[in-house]
Amino acid sequence: xxxxxxxxxxxxxxxxxxxxxxxxxxxxxxxxxxxxxxxxxxxxxxxxxxxxxxxxxxxxxxxxxxxxxxxxxxxxxxxxxxxxxxxxxxxxxxxxxxxxxxxxxxxxxxxxxxxxxxxxxxxxxxxxxxxxxxxxxxxxxxxxxxxxxxxxxxxxxxxxxxxxxxxxxxxxxxxxxxxxxxxxxxxxxxxxxxxxxxxxxxxxxxxxxxxxxxxxxxxxxxxxxxxxxxxxxxxxxxxxxxxxxxxxxxxxxxxxxxxxxxxxxxxxxxxxxxxxxxxxxxxxxxxxxxxxxxxxxxxxxxxxxxxxxxxxxxxxxxxxxxxxxxxxxxxxxxxxxxxxxxxxxxxxxxxxxxxxxxxxxxxxxxxxxxxxxxxxxxxxxxxxxxxxxxxxxxxxxxxxxxxxxxxxxxxxxxxxxxxxxxxxxxxxxxxxxxxxxxxxxxxxxxxxxxxxxxxxxxxxxxxxxxxxxxxxxxxxxxxxxxxxxxxxxxxxxxxxxxxxxxxxxxxxxxxxxxxxxxxxxxxxxxxxxxxxxx
Numbered sequence: 001x002x003x004x005x006x007x008x009x010x011x012x013x014x015x016x017x018x019x020x021x022x023x024x025x026x027x028x029x030x031x032x033x034x035x036x037x038x039x040x041x042x043x044x045x046x047x048x049x050x051x052x053x054x055x056x057x058x059x060x061x062x063x064x065x066x067x068x069x070x071x072x073x074x075x076x077x078x079x080x081x082x083x084x085x086x087x088x089x090x091x092x093x094x095x096x097x098x099x100x101x102x103x104x105x106x107x108x109x110x111x112x113x114x115x116x117x118x119x120x121x122x123x124x125x126x127x128x129x130x131x132x133x134x135x136x137x138x139x140x141x142x143x144x145x146x147x148x149x150x151x152x153x154x155x156x157x158x159x160x161x162x163x164x165x166x167x168x169x170x171x172x173x174x175x176x177x178x179x180x181x182x183x184x185x186x187x188x189x190x191x192x193x194x195x196x197x198x199x200x201x202x203x204x205x206x207x208x209x210x211x212x213x214x215x216x217x218x219x220x221x222x223x224x225x226x227x228x229x230x231x232x233x234x235x236x237x238x239x240x241x242x243x244x245x246x247x248x249x250x251x252x253x254x255x256x257x258x259x260x261x262x263x264x265x266x267x268x269x270x271x272x273x274x275x276x277x278x279x280x281x282x283x284x285x286x287x288x289x290x291x292x293x294x295x296x297x298x299x300x301x302x303x304x305x306x307x308x309x310x311x312x313x314x315x316x317x318x319x320x321x322x323x324x325x326x327x328x329x330x331x332x333x334x335x336x337x338x339x340x341x342x343x344x345x346x347x348x349x350x351x352x353x354x355x356x357x358x359x360x361x362x363x364x365x366x367x368x369x370x371x372x373x374x375x376x377x378x379x380x381x382x383x384x385x386x387x388x389x390x391x392x393x394x395x396x397x398x399x400x401x402x403x404x405x406x407x408x409x410x411x412x413x414x415x416x417x418x419x420x421x422x423x424x425x426x427x428x429x430x431x432x433x434x435x436x437x438x439x440x441x442x443x444x445x446x447x448x449x450x451x452x453x454x455x456x457x458x459x460x461x462x463x464x465x466x467x468x469x470x471x472x473x474x475x476x477x478x479x480x481x482x483x484x485x486x487x488x489x490x491x492x493x494x495x496x497x498x499x500x501x502x503x504x505x506x507x508x509x510x511x512x513x514x515x516x517x518x519x520x521x522x523x524x525x526x527x528x529x530x531x532x533x534x
Contacts, residue, residue: 039426042407043461044152045251045307045336046378048225050074051119051147053091054488054529058476059440060454064385064398065327067241067317070121070531073143073231076329076383077243078315080141080233083125089531093118096524097154103502103517104160104215112155116224118527121145135237143231150225152253158502158517159216165512166213167261167299168192168205169505171346176202183368190363191290192265192297192348197275204274206265207295209512213263217502217517225251233315241317249334250308259299259502264354267292289360294351296359301344307376309336327385327398334378337412342370373412374420379403379433393443393450400436404461407431430466434459440474452476452490469497476527488529496521 052061056071063075070089072079097112123143130136172193178184184203187193193203207213226249233243266274268291271281279285311334317327345367349359385398405428409420440454458470476490497520504514 039423039430041305042376042409042427043404043431044253045225045305045338045376046334046404046407047461048149048227048378051145051149051227053089053119053531054476054490054527055442055452055478057492057525057527058452058454058474058478058488058490059396059442060438060456060472060474062385062396062398062438062440062454064315064329064383064400065317065325065387066385066394066396067233067325070123070143070145071119072233072243072315073121073123073145073229073245074119074147074149074227074247076315076317076327076385077143077231077233077245077313078241078317078327080123080143080231080243081139081235081241081317083123083139083141083233084127085533086123086125087531087533088122089120089529090117091119091527091529092116093148093151093528094526095151095153098522098524099154099156100520100522101156101158101517103158103217104162104515106158106160108158110155110157112153112220114151114153116148116151117146118148119145119529121147138235138238141233143229143233145229145231147227147229148224149227149249150251152221152223152225154221154521156219156221156519156521157217158519159214160515162213162215162515163210165505165510165515166205166207166209166263167215167259167297167503168207169209169510169512170503172203172205173506173509182366186366187346190346190348190365191280191287191350191361192295192363194271194275194278194280197277206271206280206290207261207297208264208266208270209510211264213261215262215502215515216260218258218260220256222254223252225249225253239319241319243315245313245315247311247313247334248308249311249336251306253303253305255301255303257301259297261295261297261299263295265290265293265295265350290350293360294354294356296349296351298347298349300346301342303340303342305338305340307336307338309334309378311335311378323389325385325387325389325396327383327387329381329383329385331381331383333380333406336376336378338374338376340370340372340374344368375410375412377406377408377410379406393441395439395441397437397439400438401433402436402459402461403433404431405433430463431461432463434461442478448480450478452478456494467498469495471495472523484533486531486533488527488531490525490527492523492525492527494523494525496523 051074052071067079067082095114099110101108127139175184227247229247231245268281279287313331315329346365348363350361380403382401387396437457444450454474456472460468472494474492479487502515
């Protein structure tokens with residue numbers, strides 16, 4: 001169909017949206033003939049943060065040119081070479097999510113809180129025989145850790161009154177693109193779509209596109225991504241530090257979405273303008289009862305994705321003088337195997353008018369399931385850091401270069417299957433490489449108490465035309481309880497502002513824009529680390 005060809009291959013239109021998924025329901029319709037995977041899933045499963053103790057979080061998670069903290073296992077493993085004693089610690093995190101959204105002239109708020117273990121690890125220090133002479137290789141240290149690198153727990157809701165389009169526009173588009181005819185036959189019985197007078201044009205919504213429609217979107221995500229790692233670090237002559245980390249990643253991601261639309265069916269005149277022979281405009285036909293009726297549509301999608309993978313990180317820290325550190329890290333992609341289980345369905349309730357409490361008819365679609373196994377490769381990451389030490393503190397900064405446009409899907413059996421070529425090309429067309437910047441500092445008030453502060457700026461992974469502003473600030477305290485016990489506290493506040501298409505339509509065909517929500521997502525974390533040196 002013409003309108004679907006325009007939608008699928010018009011890259012300028014495609015670039016307007018943060019997400020490629022056409023709609024909450026329609027994206028799932030053709031699982032039997034296309035990918036359940038999507039461009040936005042690739043980014044969701046690729047974005048991760050280096051796990052950090054409260055100390056590192058307090059100074060902005062700036063780890064590339066710092067050592068002596070258990071976070072080095074996930075940050076720069078060369079930092080393990082700074083340990084002269086063994087160390088064990090655990091980090092707890094309380095995360096509060098707040099979302100402010102603007103959609104179709106209405107503002108909404110939603111909240112979601114979560115508590116859990118953010119990090120746990122141990123470093124074993126093994127000094128060499130050169131340790132006392134302070135010359136040559138001084139130690140070979142080993143670290144083991146668990147780090148939560150992504151927290152998916154969130155709830156996002158927005159609502160508004162739309163008088164330009166309906167989600168039925170998207171469902172009509174998908175009917176036109178249905179190669180098997182299964183969904184087209186199913187949804188044709190919904191009584192909320194009708195054939196155009198010209199059969200080559202497919203179906204049009206019986207829902208009033210230009211009428212006021214109350215729309216509500218509720219998106220709940222759960223789960224986390226974690227990394228279990230083993231790292232090795234060594235110190236040469238207190239000048240050069242090297243290290244390597246082998247990380248094993250696992251994650252579970254759940255997403256439950258319900259889009260609700262309340263509106264009215266077109267009247268007889270409006271229906272006749274699209275199809276002069278429509279039964280819905282003929283008073284002698286039973287379908288006429290739907291004309292001018294009120295409706296409520298429920299569009300549902302559920303997704304559970306589970307995956308595991310492996311990555312390697314190499315690190316180096318060089319001390320040109322005693323008060324300067326220069327750090328470098330190279331982090332390979334995470335090579336992951338993922339299983340996606342999804343299902344989608346839609347219901348439509350019809351009422352005689354907006355005051356009626358009981359529907360005179362209910363349509364329930366088939367449930368469209370999908371189960372897929374596939375591989376995904378996340379971006380490369382390259383880090384460069386610099387630290388300056390002072391008498392009572394330090395300042396540190398690092399930059400991280402992330403190759404987002406190198407994210408790729410592939411078949412689970414690593415065959416030469418080229419079915420992912422189009423999707424991988426879309427990833428490349430939509431994303432660019434980005435630079436993350438971090439800066440932080442620490443000041444020792446006394447030999448027992450220290451204060452910390454930091455700032456993070458996360459580069460926009462999208463090409464021109466798609467906004468994604470993401471930054472965070474942090475404050476922290478360190479308390480030396482005894483010669484062996486310590487406690488660190490931190491508060492991190494992160495702001496992510498972006499836009500999300502509630503659903504996407506073939507704009508050139510329908511002569512209307514797809515509705516977009518503006519979202520301000522704020523995450524506040526309270527972090528506590530307890531540790532002991534031995």
